[in-house]
Amino acid sequence: MLYVIGLGLGDEKDITLKGLEAVKRCDRVFIEAYTSLLSFGISSHGLSTLEELYGKPVTLADREMVEERADEILSQSKDSNVAFLVVGDPFGATTHTDLVVRAKKLGVEVKVIHNASVMNAIGVCGLQLYRYGETISIPFFTDTWRPDSFYEKIQRNRSLGLHTLCLLDIRVKEPSLESLCRGKKKYEPPRYMTIHTAIEQLLEVEQMRRESAYNEETTCVGFARLGSEDQKVVASSMRELLAVDFGTPLHCLVIVGETHPVEEEMLDFYSLKSELSER
Amino acid sequence: MLYVIGLGLGDEKDITLKGLEAVKRCDRVFIEAYTSLLSFGISSHGLSTLEELYGKPVTLADREMVEERADEILSQSKDSNVAFLVVGDPFGATTHTDLVVRAKKLGVEVKVIHNASVMNAIGVCGLQLYRYGETISIPFFTDTWRPDSFYEKIQRNRSLGLHTLCLLDIRVKEPSLESLCRGKKKYEPPRYMTIHTAIEQLLEVEQMRRESAYNEETTCVGFARLGSEDQKVVASSMRELLAVDFGTPLHCLVIVGETHPVEEEMLDFYSLKSELSER
Structure with missing residues (x-):
């Protein structure tokens, strides 16, 4: 299962209870880094606040990674639970729609957890x-x-x-x-x-x-x-x-x-x- | 402080961690009932899922109550923490804007916690x-x-x-x-x-x-x-x-x-x- 989870706009505490429960169920957690993580005070070295809350490591996924290595993320989602975290709501940017389309084509089940967006x-x-x-x-x-x-x-x-x-x-x-x-x-x-x-x-x-x-x-x-x-x-x-x-x-x-x-x-x-x- | 808190679209678990923390700090909790609580499976007698999660009673506030008794809600917000829960995001409906305007006019501090909306x-x-x-x-x-x-x-x-x-x-x-x-x-x-x-x-x-x-x-x-x-x-x-x-x-x-x-x-x-x- 691929969980596409909106983080909302503020900080790590703007995730929903449902979103947090899903992250906790996941074996791998990616966070998109190509729109903006600024509001979360995250640089490529600073995922610790999120990792502490989630109790597991988080991998920063920049545009390159998502576009070039989507198949890798998606094949993992076939056999295990993978979270893809997005600042705001998952469908603010076209790139996320694209990832979901690719997932569905591969027969990967997708679950979207909404949140606030601009x-x-x-x-x-x-x-x-x-x-x-x-x-x-x-x-x-x-x-x-x-x-x-x-x-x-x-x-x-x-x-x-x-x-x-x-x-x-x-x-x-x-x-x-x-x-x-x-x-x-x-x-x-x-x-x-x-x-x-x-x-x-x-x-x-x-x-x-x-x-x-x-x-x-x-x-x-x-x-x-x-x-x-x-x-x-x-x-x-x-x-x-x-x-x-x-x-x-x-x-x-x-x-x-x-x-x-x-x-x-x-x-x-x-x-x-x-x-x-x-x- | 008046907290205006979006509940999101699904069920009680679509509240954000920040929203839940705010509710837990509040002395009184109102939930607006004039747009729709359907998705939360709530009738006027069925607030128990929310009350259980929040650990406190929740008062159903219909349009009449919010329009006629807004001053009461707001005067409580002056001296204590009051939560006003809204399905979706707080600013989906004009009525909520109106409540915030009245609060600000009375000098009541307002904090908005966003969530997903339609x-x-x-x-x-x-x-x-x-x-x-x-x-x-x-x-x-x-x-x-x-x-x-x-x-x-x-x-x-x-x-x-x-x-x-x-x-x-x-x-x-x-x-x-x-x-x-x-x-x-x-x-x-x-x-x-x-x-x-x-x-x-x-x-x-x-x-x-x-x-x-x-x-x-x-x-x-x-x-x-x-x-x-x-x-x-x-x-x-x-x-x-x-x-x-x-x-x-x-x-x-x-x-x-x-x-x-x-x-x-x-x-x-x-x-x-x-x-x-x-x-």
Whole structure:
């Protein structure tokens, strides 16, 4: 049996009782390391908190391993219980869907244990989840690659009065250009897009397009370390959010559409004004 | 402190370790009963599984109680620890946002503990969460009230190639017409919309509108008891889903938009064909 278990967003204690029981039944435990383990304070050397809770060793599975050695993980799942742990909910990322498809094709039984993900935890700011349009991803711009297909999606959502969740780029274990040239595997340090970078890129695209999808006065909600003990949520204009120190990653951003009174009341608690008066 | 704690979708063991620790710290524990407790097998007399796990009594809080006696719940939260348990994630329903707003206005500290909700657990069918448009709600039609504003939303989502999550009506503790007339509180038995009723209503609206937003050959995914041990997920045309026995509630429905190859591979496992060959 392959258990695909969501860990939630905060720390090791955000696993469900059902998830923990499943891990305890498993002979091998893998944890995916290609989206982000940041909120769990885990580096490749620091799985001990999880291992202590689970009472067994945990193997860090990066994208390479999951893509290249999936058959190995899956063949073990045929004869024994294997846990594959995922930060958030198991179906946040396409790669996990792919692993499940491969498992099912091999006739391996799969059991999914759900948990919170960014997609629902953003509800904490008070904007109703059913009033969101299509979710967008903002990739890191480079000198030569500045894709802006998210612009039309934001435009569309806003014209319908809908909110837009912006997922910000994460670059983990990217092979360095130098290593690609030399044929040796060496990796760039991980990079996580901040709310500042996201807003700067958004405003740059608006300046190029000039179709008024949004501007620096548009209300947004910035989320840092969502679901963690030290999460930070601030609602304000893009311009003002550029001055807010959100601290360490992960960050994400919501561009606010039309709001209902109960949404506004809740957003007010996260406004820069409330933020300042709390200090 | 008011702890607003998501219970997840399955049973009592879908609470997180963090959530359980919080409940154990609390002097009073309320559980909301106005969306649905069905998946937890709880009637108003049957909280014992939860109470056993928590080691303390749990008070069932229906909509009336939360709306009328919120101040009582909140004043207790000022001086002691109070848990307010919610099926799924705390911010699935507007009513919970309202409770948090009232708490914050009274200066009560609020801590939210997230969990899985329908909004992310539908990811299990393989359709990517970022490819959904606006979520719609389908209300029970009556002889005189057949609101169809969801039609334009589905139309819009489909014209953009996006999937549509349809939340199906739940009627819990609705005062009966007779009781309203007599001024006595008496309630209708709870009603939960099935996938069949939803599809029938959808097709009825299409027949009235005739704008080809969808038809009985449109692929949908029906989910029953999502996140529970006995969940049932079937992907097929509306017409074929009408012949599937989904069993007891809760049900929800996804109208499929344009699909990517990895989405199709995963949907295939839930097709009626796979479903039949499993028997």
